[in-house]
Amino acid sequence: MGTEEFDLEVRGHRLHAQRQGSSDAPLALAVPGLSANLRSFDFIAERVAGPRLQLVALDLRGRGRSETTPAGTYGWENHALDVLAVADALGAGRVAILGQSMGGAVAMKAAGLATERIAAVVLLDACGVPEPGTLAVIGRSVSRLGETYPSIDDYLATVRAQGTIEPWSEYWERYYRYELEEVEGGYRSRTRPEAIAEDGAYAATQDLYGLWRHLAMPTLLLRATREFLPGSGHIVSAADRDRFAAEVPTARVVEVDANHMTINTHPDSAAAITTFLAEAFDRV
16 A cells, blocks of 8 residues: 555546555545645645545646646636546545645535535635735745756755745655756746646635535634744634634634644644544545
């Protein structure tokens, strides 16, 4: 039950995926954030997956090693339909969906499109509109895309200098190395800026809070208690945390001593997800 990477043809395009755990076990699909890739779930997968659960993380279209599709083919609904098509391709009836950041919006969208198929939803620091100060941090993070760097070390140094990942670990080294490709003049992220731009524009037209009504299944919200960067604010505000707990009857909220990035590499996140998914699939 080691790590397995593979491609799937779904809805006319190719998605890249990574499985940890037994392929015969109940399926949890992991959906990364706006500019993230499937490696963002490595820490969690190594601790959650096993003989009783398979976790399959995805590169969304236009990210990582998945295919870049034409303009007009992005947005949460298209990503959600991709996720459901992956479940079909893997022969899964009911699935759990983990979504981090924008992946949380995709997970909630999928819950509305196929409520009866979703055994559980896990939202990693995602549920409502981010606090305004975080938008500049997000902008600096995605500015790495489309740029060519002289070496891998230069790329990693640029990312680390942004200060959003403390402590740095082998998981983040692995994550950022994975997304690079060699091009003329050096190295560049495979993730396409145009995909990020289209998804960002789409998000501006959507009502995140309206997606909460789809969460009829067990739902776990993990909230990062540290600001994205000191002084910038939170992706999930305290007010949204409280509102979510009050308005989503199926919700469980767990706070994690991490920021929006490092919540994915915190032991408390993995422990909470392990317990939650074991309970959710026992109900199926």
